[in-house]
Amino acid sequence: AQSVTQLDSQVPVFEEAPVELRCNYSSSVSVYLFWYVQYPNQGLQLLLKYLSGSTLVKGINGFEAEFNKSQTSFHLRKPSVHISDTAEYFCAVSSGSARQLTFGSGTQLTVLP
Amino acid sequence: DGGITQSPKYLFRKEGQNVTLSCEQNLNHDAMYWYRQDPGQGLRLIYYSQIVNDFQKGDIAEGYSVSREKKESFPLTVTSAQKNPTAFYLCASSLESLTVEQFFGPGTRLTVL
Numbered sequence: 001a002q003s004v005t006q007l008d009s010q011v012p013v014f015e016e017a018p019v020e021l022r023c024n025y026s027s028s029v030s031v032y033l034f035w036y037v038q039y040p041n042q043g044l045q046l047l048l049k050y051l052s053g054s055t056l057v058k059g060i061n062g063f064e065a066e067f068n069k070s071q072t073s074f075h076l077r078k079p080s081v082h083i084s085d086t087a088e089y090f091c092a093v094s095s096g097s098a099r100q101l102t103f104g105s106g107t108q109l110t111v112l113p
Numbered sequence: 114d115g116g117i118t119q120s121p122k123y124l125f126r127k128e129g130q131n132v133t134l135s136c137e138q139n140l141n142h143d144a145m146y147w148y149r150q151d152p153g154q155g156l157r158l159i160y161y162s163q164i165v166n167d168f169q170k171g172d173i174a175e176g177y178s179v180s181r182e183k184k185e186s187f188p189l190t191v192t193s194a195q196k197n198p199t200a201f202y203l204c205a206s207s208l209e210s211l212t213v214e215q216f217f218g219p220g221t222r223l224t225v226l
Contacts, residue, residue: 006155009153034214036217041201041220041222042219042220043117043203043205043217043218043219043220044156044203044205044215044217045217046214049214090155090156100146100158100161100171101158101215103148103155103156103157104155105153105154105155106153106155
């Protein structure tokens, strides 16, 4: 079975500060990893994905994530956040053993002026 | 423009009534999904369909039903057997592959009075 743990339910940060949203997964087979963003009362939008190759993945809106197989992590980072980055962020995993995405419980990022 | 539409955006129903949520996509995707979102719980899979006239239960299928008569459409019925139906419902679609992102609709917020 696959699972995803997002360690922080809420992350407040000041504008222009760096941020890291943590994600750990468990799966017994090779995985594909995703980060999605959700603005209030909207659907989810893909930020970035890791399928294979380079462990550092760059996405939209200046976000990046690093796949760490030994620590089973896929943390999301941004060097300088903006007010407009305030949203909920979801980490998700899919693997060969389950033909579906499993989502974490989400991290609410709030950027303060 | 290609995308996924869900209607209505807000839906109110009396307890004990069945209600059907619409999901349509014009992305020519084979796979479609229904998720339920509750605060602090992330997204939970209700049903998914990988091909027309076929669908599988997800993690929380009890009290829900679906049909997939056309590739473009995947309606979800919330029945009176669903004990706590008030939630935000998201529909998604993807090419039939684990490595490809899911595209999400804008969601329907269902409130049962």
